[in-house]
Amino acid sequence: MGGIGPHRSTTAAGTPPLAQGPALILSLLGSFVSATVNILDEPLVPVRWAPGADGRSDPLPARVGLRELLLRSHEIETLAVPDAPAHSALLRVLYALAARVTGLDEAKDGPDDWLMRREEILAGGRLPEKGIDAYLARCRERFFLFDPVPRGRPWMQDPRLKDQCDAASTAGVNKLVVTRPAGNNHAWFRHASDAVPDLPTVSEALLNLLTWHYYGPSGRCSAREVNGVTSASAKAGPLRTSLSYHPQGDTLLQTLLAGLVPPARETDAGRDLCPWEWDELPDPEGPPPALTGPCSKLTAASMHALLLIPDTADGTRVRDAYITWAYRTGRAARPDDDYLIWQISKQGNTYPRLADSGRALWRDLDALLLIDPPGVAQPRRPTVFEWALEVSPDLRVRALGFEQDGQAKDTQFVDAVTPPVLGFVEQRSARTQPAVGRLRVLGERFGTRLDRALRRAWRTYVNDPKDSADAWAQAGAARYWPAAEREFWDRFRLLDRTGTALDGGLDATAARAAFLALAVAAFDEVTASAARTQRGAKAVEEARTELFGARHGKPAARPAAA
Template sequence: MSPAPTPVPPVFNLVDDPWIPVRGRPDPTRRHPDRPLPEVVGLRELLLRADEIEQIAIGLPPALSALYRILYALTSRITGLDEAGPGAWAERREDAVEEGHLDEGKVEAYLDTYLHRFDLFHPEQPFLQDPRLAQQCDRANTAGVDKLITTRPSGNNHAWFHHIDSTSPDLPTSAQAAMHLLIWHYYGPSGRCSNRTVGDVKAANVTAGPLRSTLSYHPEGESLFETLLAGLPEPGQDVRRAADLCPWERAEATDPTAPPPETAGPCSRLTARSQHALLLVPAPTGQHVTDAFITWAYRHKIPRQGDPYLIWQTSKEGNTYPRPADAQRALWRDLDALLLKDPPGGSHPRRPEVFATAPEVSEYLRVRALGFEQDGQAKDVQFVDASTPPVLDLAEEQEPATAVEIGRLRALGELYGYRLDKAVRRAWADYTAAPKLRDCAWAVDAAARYWPDAEAEFWKHVDAREFVGAAAAFRTIAEDAYDKITYTALGTLRGAKAAARARVELYGGPAKTPAKAAATRPGTPTEDK
């Protein structure tokens, strides 16, 4: 009787197995004309053919935001731009741009060196996972695939896209699981998680992921190759690649009860900030995931500061925090904070670090904003995904006068949006005898009418590079919206009086005393040209 065959361990390697959907350039210069570009690729083909790819076609904005950070780190390593020297970093990147594609030999060398570290189900070092969870967590109380897939309802959370039956789970493919693995590492919630026991430490709570509830901004070019080079943060003079390690480059797993390893440079800052530890349980074939462990990675909090794709702001208490994702806020309202070194605003915003050098790669870079509107814990509201036309050639370093005018234009648009909101809320309060101004149906209607038209007006002026008359245009949009919203109230004397009295808010409100005038909101223009 022959012995039973040894079972083959499941394998899904992110280097060569297809898991990233892509869209090819419409008119690429193909270095491999006999090899059509697949619709879904692994990391190797994506990097080797980045010059033939227009965009990554992931439909989950937080997954794309997370994947970009992984790809920036890989590109830094492959190009040698992970250190400041030798020579000037900007000149070396310019040489890489002129080459037109990533060096095939260097791509192959790096990926082959760490090939097994990109295996999603490697028994000892699975990609961005901790195999110790199989012993340190309760096997009878795992997270399950519905918890792993962030677009599915779990527990008492609402359904996003479809209802599920927790007693008969729909198993995600390994490619899908990889995307949501990234989302968990970057956007995972704080609060309760699975119990994890490490030595004498037993805990079941976790800190939020480093990008939780944030909006990140990425320069994008005409090809993925340009996008990756434009998105590289310039390393400091003291950064050394031997210390600035990505998680898959570490020879040994870190101690969860000790302070996390220091983020010593851009590669570790982009890839080694996760507060969550996960372990995927594969099906025998390796093509699906049947379960997952999700718990805490460290008992110490990793600082959020340092991400080069976030707009950092300062609270009234002096604390620095990233600009949060807001699905109701259009991207044009952030444009001056991306173009200006010192943008206006009471929160003292600082533009993302990467935008100081990104325009050196190409004149035709647009901005892609990716994020997830969430609270700190379990509530997920909406994905955020928005793009601008090519605008980074208007950054302050290239076009200082135009960048300043764009900042003023944005402030004017927001000024009249603020005035319209206050006017309709005051009219509503007077009409309904409400004790104070508050959110109301008229305010929601006003926002829906004003902001889309204001956005179109903004881009019209930017495209024409003509900024005279912008204040009057925004004011007219606000007046039209106000008149349409309050029209139904004009049939009564009370409503007509309320609408007439509140209309003055469109023009700055009742005349202010000198003391009140000095206290006008910071960051918005008080006079129109």
């Protein structure tokens, strides 16, 4: 692969270290320690091992380097990354590496041949060791997390920031670690001081580096001067605000192979480059590099430039970071990611489904499995699910995302896993609405009716039609949606998997009654205290009709006819 730089040197050219004084010797020693942090070898990635994994003579490590991760992916159950956006970002890097070491980064003979090659790798039970060794040996110099050498290339970073940004106005480690408060922001999870920061480990810094590349905010950032022009405004990361969906197998090997999508026939691996494969760093004043295939789409869409500063006193820590914009012009549109649900706005614009920490994953299931799911937004399932089923019908779906706005507000991580569901992926458009879609619609319907009923009851009770009525609505949602999720999965497990049962084996009448009963129970529990008064009882009973589909001025239907 092109773009791999020359062998590194750890001393200034032509000058013996001892002739340059004790201070320089200490500096070089600190640089040597940090330069040995190569993410291929250093145990920086947290994993959970599969049952029966070979512990050899020592206990299995909680963290591994990328080389061991790839070599032993068949023995690893899953990544154990605690922060959902970092997990999502790391998966994309691993997809690109898996494609490279297997040769699945091209499909010049078409998707059928590509699928056969993937099946051969899966049948072999592991990623090819020769492919791993050959690729990582060729790229090893680009996987050092810190590189003190002039013109060095630290992994997924821009060393030019040392000269282009003000060293007195760095971002700091509290800004780097997305779960910490920085500046004057409130502390939610932990207290942190910018004056005396708690230095993150190299592993923690690596994962947050990835989070910034994929989920970084738009708006003001550290000033960067390029060719005499200084600016301090960044575009949002390619995954910011979105929720991505990944097929997950019993092992990381299955997960990585199921997460690959056949490249277009014209894709050339020699031009479809990851950032660590570039011959030269791109010009910040020019347009972002073109995304010409799966590997560049997976790894090279960042709009942020970062540079980690190691702690020379403790090589296991990071003491500072530069975080700024990567390109002045930005991209014309968000890259077409294969792991997002894409839908259409009322204005006709395509956008990815947003991460919502209050929305359970089962409510998106028909948009993941069906070719033509119901909904006015015309959701399009992630492309990856068109190909994942070939790996195993027992794959689960993992949703990973970050509820946030386009600029600086971060709310909550989203991380959820379904039971095995990919056996239900539609291979062709159904003539009738599939059972999974009908089941999801029923659950959503009575959740919506409950929300409407509780808001109407509260507004009538307090005699204020403009009140938001959030208190009762939120209390009802907290009771209904977890119970509805359990009901959905209980009935989902009973659906027909053979394609022969009428209506997919769904008893729609029983399902409707079950979701209605959950909505009624939540409504009664939330309104119980108000119903003890005459005014409250009247407001509650009038609003109860909403649960059965009746609207203002219309009589309530009987429960059996709901």
